[in-house]
Amino acid sequence: MSQRLLSLRNRLSFAFALSFLSLIAAAEMAPLEDDVLSDVSGQGGIYLSGDVSINALGGPVENSYFGSCDDVTRKCGARIAYRLKETGGWLVLDELRGGFAFEGLTLGMRTIDTGFGGDGALFNGDVLELGLPNIVRFDDVRFKIAASSTPRPTDLGFQQTDIFTVEMQGDVIMEGNLLVFPTGNP
Template sequence: MKALILSCALLILPALALEPLDSQALAEVTGQGGVYLSGDLTINDTGGPLNRDGPSQNGYSWQTACGVNTTDKRCGGRIAVNTDQSGGWLVLDNIRGRFAFEGLTLTTRRIDSGFDGDGANFNRDVMEIGLPDQLDYNDVSFTIANSNAPRPTDAGFQQTDIMTLNINGTVNQQGNVLLFPTGAP
């Protein structure tokens, strides 16, 4: 019988008018915040647009097969940065591989205690990035290089590869990265 009355009450409730919340009441509302992310990112695993559609002038034949283990420069991503308008380029070349993580969290958090006494003085909100416990790399590689031109197709292209980093397997980590504004704008 009790349940019947309750269900009747529930049926009546939707018929009631919605009341606007005033600012004070709204300020009391605390929502469930945060985002939980998992990701799986593969970059140029079997080559990119350059090895398929790239130009063939300057003696470069771009079309090539980009298997998992090839180190051909046309296969990976490339970031070239110029720090002097008349100079050459700092290059991250041949960026390839697969990168996966599970459990990256994004949330905001009020810190007003802890941190060996710093928290009480801080008393502000921070953006909290919860680091995933594990990052999985599968044949992730990139090359640090110097080049005289941004693209390998540019005339007179020369590049010195300094070193190549290959990452395979698991990276373990724990903790949060806290981000917050500092200084006076």
């Protein structure tokens, strides 16, 4: 008797699921007119999680694009260069390598029209908002912060002054939001 009841229950569940799927399949998508869309509100944004590895020690085979870390005569790792002024030098993160993992980085827009000691009302515009994740994991991360005359070491006239070297291991707890304000006239 219990097998009959189980069999009947399975058939009813299957019939219900099939009926539900047929209702969904019969639903038709239709374009919305502008007047209907004007009443729709919501939030937009992006939620990011990732795991990045650049010539990480003990990781998979090193990427030759970033150089070989076994060769002591060559630099290895990635390079990020940022020009501070149109006619100025470059601030660089050099020999960047290791593993980074994060979950929950958000990216969205935010309107600033109040706060900031009264400057928010004066600004009255949109900013890019990066929501920082709770924990970022570092696995043998190393890089140098330096000043450079050119963005690439292979450029003519290259000169670099290393300011300091950073090594990180473990978890870093990050809280809050990073707001990116536009400069100049919109």
